[in-house]
Amino acid sequence: MNSRSGLALRAVLHECDEETAVRFRALIETGVVGPxxxxxxxxxxxxxxxxxxxxxxxxxxxxxxxPAMMMYRSKVCGSEWPDEEMADVIDRSMVPPVRSAPA
Structure with a gap:
């Protein structure tokens, strides 16, 4: 949360009243996380x-x-993942827990 975009996100969230915060979370869900x-x-x-x-x-x-990892990297760290690094993250963190048992 110390990157430039992370600080901006924190500022926006802290300045929102409850109604605005609900709309902001809905926007993030429908525009980023949901897809x-x-x-x-x-x-x-x-x-x-x-x-x-x-x-x-x-x-x-x-x-x-x-999506949580992508949001963290993008918004908190202020960086994007190269395709090769994203493939490595998926291979190391997602493939093992979802892989079906060998026949």
């Missing part, structure tokens, strides 16, 4: 249909992880 979760859900669904992902892996907690 990311939908995209990741489609990826997991394809993996489930191929038998590479456990059927029970498609849940809200799993779907929150990648």
């Amino acid at each position: 990311s979760k939908q995209l990741f859900a489609r990826v997991l669904e394809r993996g489930i249909s191929r038998g590479e992902v456990r059927a029970d892996a498609l849940d809200d907690l799993v779907l929150d992880v990648i």
